[in-house]
Amino acid sequence: MKLSVIIPVYQVEATLNRCVESVIGQTFTDLEVILVDDGSPDNCPKMCDEWAKRDRRIRVIHKDNGGLSDARNAGLDVASGEFIAFVDSDDYLQNDTYQRVLPLATTCDIVEFPVYRFFGSTKQSMLLFDNSIYTDKAEYWLKHKAYEHTYAWNKIFRASLFDGIRFPKGCVFEDAYIFPLLLQRANQVGNTNQGLYYYCNNDQGITAKAKGKELTDLLNAHLHAMQIWCDDIYYMHILNIQMDVFEYSAATPLIPYRRINILGHGLSSVQRLKAIVLNILGVKKICSINKTIHKWKRNH
Numbered sequence: 001m002k003l004s005v006i007i008p009v010y011q012v013e014a015t016l017n018r019c020v021e022s023v024i025g026q027t028f029t030d031l032e033v034i035l036v037d038d039g040s041p042d043n044c045p046k047m048c049d050e051w052a053k054r055d056r057r058i059r060v061i062h063k064d065n066g067g068l069s070d071a072r073n074a075g076l077d078v079a080s081g082e083f084i085a086f087v088d089s090d091d092y093l094q095n096d097t098y099q100r101v102l103p104l105a106t107t108c109d110i111v112e113f114p115v116y117r118f119f120g121s122t123k124q125s126m127l128l129f130d131n132s133i134y135t136d137k138a139e140y141w142l143k144h145k146a147y148e149h150t151y152a153w154n155k156i157f158r159a160s161l162f163d164g165i166r167f168p169k170g171c172v173f174e175d176a177y178i179f180p181l182l183l184q185r186a187n188q189v190g191n192t193n194q195g196l197y198y199y200c201n202n203d204q205g206i207t208a209k210a211k212g213k214e215l216t217d218l219l220n221a222h223l224h225a226m227q228i229w230c231d232d233i234y235y236m237h238i239l240n241i242q243m244d245v246f247e248y249s250a251a252t253p254l255i256p257y258r259r260i261n262i263l264g265h266g267l268s269s270v271q272r273l274k275a276i277v278l279n280i281l282g283v284k285k286i287c288s289i290n291k292t293i294h295k296w297k298r299n300h
Contacts, residue, residue, distance in 0.1 A: 001083065006036065007075075007087050008088070017047070026096070032057060032081050036061045068174065083105055107133070110155055113197065114127060120200055133188055135187070142234055152175045152178070161186060212248030232260045232267065239278065
């Protein structure tokens with residue numbers, strides 16, 4: 001059972017060694033490690049080549065800069081493992097993660113494992129899971145709220161899921177776009193409380209610096225997913241993203257109107273209040289009100 005681990009590399013001199021060491025040091029050893037140098041202008045290309053000399057399981061791809069999606073796609077194009085994993089080069093793994101998680105992959109097409117989010121910051125928190133298997137993808141997406149953690153890097157995927165599917169080039173929050181497509185193809189999805197991915201805080205990262213264009217990419221990804229699975233709670237999640245986008249632009253909102261059952265199970269008090277305003281005034285008006293409130297807060 002071979003696992004291909006794809007690691008995009010771009011301007012990560014300070015963290016690359018820690019990342020690669022955590023992968024090649026896994027207690028599961030049947031690995032193919034693909035370092036994709038995405039035209040990094042620093043010392044990373046040389047560091048990648050040095051790693052390939054030290055461990056025969058490491059393969060290096062040097063390419064022109066094309067962004068994270070393009071780098072991951074380059075890795076997918078050459079991966080030979082039965083299973084695929086992704087690791088960002090400023091993050092790292094607990095050393096027994098793959099050994100603990102892979103047994104579940106023999107029966108599940110996607111396996112999701114715990115994350116230490118924003119590790120090293122005041123925002124750090126654990127994302128934990130129960131041991132469970134889902135055959136109903138709608139249940140996994142909506143009841144389990146998988147849309148809140150569509151990350152590519154805390155999962156192991158059966159490689160065949162990527163046949164004809166690649167990350168969208170030129171977009172950010174690409175995980176949120178591709179994950180529903182892979183999920184549709186999966187027969188079973190497993191969650192486990194085993195293993196641990198350290199998602200390290202990066203104040204210069206895409207998530208931290210996301211503004212209008214980046215949030216629009218995220219919104220479009222979820223608008224695509226809501227055509228497959230949607231309930232009131234997920235709709236309110238997407239509406240929050242739409243309101244954030246509207247703060248940067250007064251363009252007509254993209255999310256279609258949906259009347260929300262304000263007595264529905266699972267809505268928080270804040271969501272119920274927003275739902276009341278939405279039901280009475282509509283999408284554009286609630287976005288305008290939210291923008292006005294935030295502007296007032298910034299000025300006072």
